[in-house]
Amino acid sequence: MDDYRKYVSKHYNRLLEQCKVRLDEVEREYPEPREDFQALLKARGISRRSFLKWTGVMTTALMLPPIFKPMVARAAENFSRIPVIWLHFAECTGCSEAILRSSYPNVDDILLETISLEYHETLMAAAGYQAEKCLEEAMEHFAGKYVCVIEGAIPRGLNGQYLRLGPKGETGLALGKRVVSKAAMTISLGACAVWGGIPAASPNPTDCVGASKALGVSTVNIAGCPPNEVNFVGTLLHFIMFGSMPPRDGEGRPLWAYGKRVHDFCERRPHYDAGEFVEEWGDEGAKKGWCLYKVGCKGPYTFANCPHLRFNDHMSWPVMAGHGCIGCTERGFWDTMAPYEKPIQEAAIGGGERTIDNIGIILTAATAAGVAAHGVYTAIRKKDKNQEEQKQEERE
Amino acid sequence: MEHYVAPLKHWTVAMRINHWAMAISIFVLIATGFLIAYPVTISKGETWLKFSVGEIRFWHLFFGVLLTFLFIWRLYLAFFSRFHADWKDLFAFLNIKDLIHQIKFYLLIEKEGPPHRGLYGPMQSLAYLGLFGLIFLIIITGLILMGAGYHAGITAFIYSILKPVERLLGGLAMVRYIHHVLTWCFVLFIVVHVYMAFWYDAVLKEGTLSSMVSGYMFKKEGH
Numbered sequence A: 001m002d003d004y005r006k007y008v009s010k011h012y013n014r015l016l017e018q019c020k021v022r023l024d025e026v027e028r029e030y031p032e033p034r035e036d037f038q039a040l041l042k043a044r045g046i047s048r049r050s051f052l053k054w055t056g057v058m059t060t061a062l063m064l065p066p067i068f069k070p071m072v073a074r075a076a077e078n079f080s081r082i083p084v085i086w087l088h089f090a091e092c093t094g095c096s097e098a099i100l101r102s103s104y105p106n107v108d109d110i111l112l113e114t115i116s117l118e119y120h121e122t123l124m125a126a127a128g129y130q131a132e133k134c135l136e137e138a139m140e141h142f143a144g145k146y147v148c149v150i151e152g153a154i155p156r157g158l159n160g161q162y163l164r165l166g167p168k169g170e171t172g173l174a175l176g177k178r179v180v181s182k183a184a185m186t187i188s189l190g191a192c193a194v195w196g197g198i199p200a201a202s203p204n205p206t207d208c209v210g211a212s213k214a215l216g217v218s219t220v221n222i223a224g225c226p227p228n229e230v231n232f233v234g235t236l237l238h239f240i241m242f243g244s245m246p247p248r249d250g251e252g253r254p255l256w257a258y259g260k261r262v263h264d265f266c267e268r269r270p271h272y273d274a275g276e277f278v279e280e281w282g283d284e285g286a287k288k289g290w291c292l293y294k295v296g297c298k299g300p301y302t303f304a305n306c307p308h309l310r311f312n313d314h315m316s317w318p319v320m321a322g323h324g325c326i327g328c329t330e331r332g333f334w335d336t337m338a339p340y341e342k343p344i345q346e347a348a349i350g351g352g353e354r355t356i357d358n359i360g361i362i363l364t365a366a367t368a369a370g371v372a373a374h375g376v377y378t379a380i381r382k383k384d385k386n387q388e389e390q391k392q393e394e395r396e
Numbered sequence B: 001m002e003h004y005v006a007p008l009k010h011w012t013v014a015m016r017i018n019h020w021a022m023a024i025s026i027f028v029l030i031a032t033g034f035l036i037a038y039p040v041t042i043s044k045g046e047t048w049l050k051f052s053v054g055e056i057r058f059w060h061l062f063f064g065v066l067l068t069f070l071f072i073w074r075l076y077l078a079f080f081s082r083f084h085a086d087w088k089d090l091f092a093f094l095n096i097k098d099l100i101h102q103i104k105f106y107l108l109i110e111k112e113g114p115p116h117r118g119l120y121g122p123m124q125s126l127a128y129l130g131l132f133g134l135i136f137l138i139i140i141t142g143l144i145l146m147g148a149g150y151h152a153g154i155t156a157f158i159y160s161i162l163k164p165v166e167r168l169l170g171g172l173a174m175v176r177y178i179h180h181v182l183t184w185c186f187v188l189f190i191v192v193h194v195y196m197a198f199w200y201d202a203v204l205k206e207g208t209l210s211s212m213v214s215g216y217m218f219k220k221e222g223h
Ligand code: HEM
Pocket: A300, A344, A345, B025, B026, B029, B030, B032, B033, B034, B036, B037, B038, B057, B060, B061, B063, B064, B065, B067, B068, B138, B139, B141, B142, B143, B145, B146, B149, B176, B177, B179, B180, B182, B183, B186
């Protein structure tokens, strides 16, 4: 155990040194922060104490030990140095909405407010050729340094012509490739950018796919429809602190955020284990906040940290609000998680009411009937045979 | 009148124990599995005093892990049994002539089946090989489901190996769905398997049914 602890502390001390070097580098090489973060916090009425609390929460969210708290604070102060180019493809802009809007500012929101957006199609004032110029300049000026955030799926059908953007009508595919090629890191924000999302749901006529597949680069995938702002902020902080992508799972999602299932730390889980289920909307169980498995909760199949972080200023999240999880952080959720208000095995096969259990029951009944008929026929044949033998004996 | 010679040893003790332990495990797994898919709501009583689904999951996982070990043991026997390693017999269906003959026998067109060449008839070998495949698949999907909810020890280690399989199958939801579909395959297998055991027992009168308990089959003279 002691060896283990020594090894761990050695490992983290080394990581801490790396982090310091990297932060020095950021402070040296990246432009001055746009805003004095501490002053901004004060102006928004966030005390030093709340800020320190926030660094603690963020450090644990990133699954780092407490010695990293000062580093997280330093990264937050340097947050607005990192130039960000934000691209919109086939999507609804709900992710931008979810991440940039809030009713009262907490530290995450203030951080996002200071984010140095060089180019964001929805938020920028410039338009047309002027916007195009902003993009060119940012790409040139911060080549190899900027973070590219992609929101939305990229249609590949007709060579990408289902999606054209900007004054020159560039295809999403071409624009994405151009911007990503000079980025230090690319973040796919939201289900659409991660694997195609709703635009890619079956039958996917425009052949939409996620940014990573369409552009052939590896991206940090902040999955979810919409994703949680803390996961996004955390990924950027990680980039500032370590200059790299966070460790990711097979779907490209940061492990610190998507390492465990919703079902694993859902607040309704004790009701699941106790056999207390909501049977239909508005029943006694629903009023008591019982488990939503039987009304279609997909928490058992969904990797996400929603129960920890919640949404809208950490106020609530779907299961807390009373509807089952729909599995929006998972690949293909629109198709594989259906039906949303029934358990997974009640999915209709080929439309209609045909479920796997109906098919199973019919097949079992048919098999049972088949073997029964076989048995009866065998018995009849045997009787015939016996009678024949008897007759033969009599004749003899 | 038919004459019987001395009973012939057919199944070793290991094989018989393995067979019945698997049978029990699979029955329990089907029952608890469906109870996981369609859990029963218990409205009465305090939440903290109840653990029904938790217990069902426990027994499902208990017998699931047991089945995993039994399956490994069965594979060992198939290759290294000192009495009769039967892995070659599991490919009896490759003899097409026998296979067609056997199907005719089952359809009651032929009066006699093909001659016994190994431990299993051609159709039987096909069924058992299929069963082995089913068990293998349900164990793999089961271990993935188990690893997804338990993040320590050997379960987590196995899960880290199987994670790409989960991705390949289309995520945890699809793994669970496949696990559910496979369950129905087991139900179908059991119906046919039990019937065939009784049928052979009645038609051939060689003691097929009791052989899995006693280990011995009887051979009619002249066979
Ligand atoms: C004959 C063998 C088996 C049968 C018939 C069976 C059946 C089932 C069924 C019907 C379900 C519910 C699926 C659903 O909700 O749609 C299930 C779930 C599950 N099974 Fe099995 N199973 C078998 C073997 C195994 C094995 C070998 C393991 C693991 C070693 C395993 C682990 C699990 C787990 C972890 C779950 C999910 C439980 C949860 O998420 O709460 N099963 N099984």
